[in-house]
Amino acid sequence: MRNTLLLVFGILFLFSACKNDRLIKRGDSVEVAYEKAMYFFEQENYTDAASAFDTVTRVGRGTEYGQEAQYYLAESYYRDRQYLLAASEFDRYVSYYPQDEKRPEVEFKAAICYKNLSPRYNLDQAQTRRAIERFQLFNNRYPNSDKVQEAAGYIDQLREKLARKSYESAQFYVRTEQFKAAAIYLDRTIDQYPESKWAERALVDQIKNYIDYADRSVASKQAERYGKSVETYEKFLQLFPESKFREEVEDYHDEAVSKLADVQEPEEVAESSQG
Numbered sequence: 001m002r003n004t005l006l007l008v009f010g011i012l013f014l015f016s017a018c019k020n021d022r023l024i025k026r027g028d029s030v031e032v033a034y035e036k037a038m039y040f041f042e043q044e045n046y047t048d049a050a051s052a053f054d055t056v057t058r059v060g061r062g063t064e065y066g067q068e069a070q071y072y073l074a075e076s077y078y079r080d081r082q083y084l085l086a087a088s089e090f091d092r093y094v095s096y097y098p099q100d101e102k103r104p105e106v107e108f109k110a111a112i113c114y115k116n117l118s119p120r121y122n123l124d125q126a127q128t129r130r131a132i133e134r135f136q137l138f139n140n141r142y143p144n145s146d147k148v149q150e151a152a153g154y155i156d157q158l159r160e161k162l163a164r165k166s167y168e169s170a171q172f173y174v175r176t177e178q179f180k181a182a183a184i185y186l187d188r189t190i191d192q193y194p195e196s197k198w199a200e201r202a203l204v205d206q207i208k209n210y211i212d213y214a215d216r217s218v219a220s221k222q223a224e225r226y227g228k229s230v231e232t233y234e235k236f237l238q239l240f241p242e243s244k245f246r247e248e249v250e251d252y253h254d255e256a257v258s259k260l261a262d263v264q265e266p267e268e269v270a271e272s273s274q275g
Contacts, residue, residue, distance in 0.1 A: 024052055030060040034069060041072055046080035067097060071106070078109060087113035104142050108151070111135045115154055121164045132158050156195075163193035167202055174205060179213035183228075194239065203236040204245045207252045214259065222263045229256035 022040070024033045037052030053073035060066035074089035090110040094103055111134035118128040135151040135158075142148070170185030186209060189202040207229050214225035233253040236243070243249075 024055050030056065030063055030065045033059060034065040037069065037072065041076060044079075046076045050076035050080065050082075050085075067100075070096060071102060074106070074109070078113065081116075083113040083116045086110075087117075104138075104145055104147070107134070107138050107141070108145075108147050111138055111151065111154075115158065118158060118161065121161045122168065125162055125165055128158050128161055132162075159193060160196050160198070163189055163196035163198040166193065167198040170202065170205070174209060177212070177216075179209055179216070182209050183213065190235075200236075200240050200243060200245065203232060203239065204249055204252075206232045207236065207249055207256070211252060211256050211259070214256075219263065223260060226256050226260035226263065229253075230260065 022036055024036050028036070033052070033056050037049055037056050040046075040049035040052055050073055053069045053076060056069035057066055057073055060069060070089065070093050074086050074093055077083075077086035077089055087110045090106045090113065093100075093106050094110075097103070100106075111131055114127050114131035114134055118125070118131055132155055135155050138145070139148050139151050166185060166189040170182050170189060173179075173182035173185060183206065186202045186206040189196075190199045190206070193199050210225050210229035210232060214222045214229070217225055230253065233249055233256070236249055
């Protein structure tokens, strides 16, 4: 038993000694420090790699090793899924070395970081918007890059998330029968994200929302709101003529037209009697 314990402690001591040898020490040259940092990186020990590369960026500033260390510091955070730190270090690389050939790659990876930080649709979408901005900036700066289509695809995905958040916000007001607020949020979904599937569904809901709004309105406002439902129906046909919701909106349209005629008729009678 004692011999076994001695063997275990001996192995742990040797392991600790080996690891200590790989740590950057006072007096190590920039080259040696960089090699030690790269060892951790190649071993996929990205936490220790990031710490080591951070040291190299400070002691090797102004050297080729310092520049490479800045890149691998960002890359270490990136591979360790510490995306906020990675984005910050990628941005630092661009600010320090704006003419470097790695710049397009670095800017794309910074955008990817913000995409990966984008949360579920029902949470705050600041990082989603930031990711969209960064991908759009990348495509504007590097229109001939082989990453342009990939970036465009990410923009579409992220906009779809924003569209859903807008649509779901509208649904809260629909469920609570706050028709004016629902109309505002549904219009926002339609106007800001017309290419999304949520815009199509929002138009359907808007047609119905205006009918419900008119039903609960004072008589003097009903014709206007039934008319809004009919106008929204016409917009729906223009944007989505082959929609799977066509039968549903036709029913809403018929209802709106019928109710509009009912409320307009008394007005016409009143006007003719005054004449």
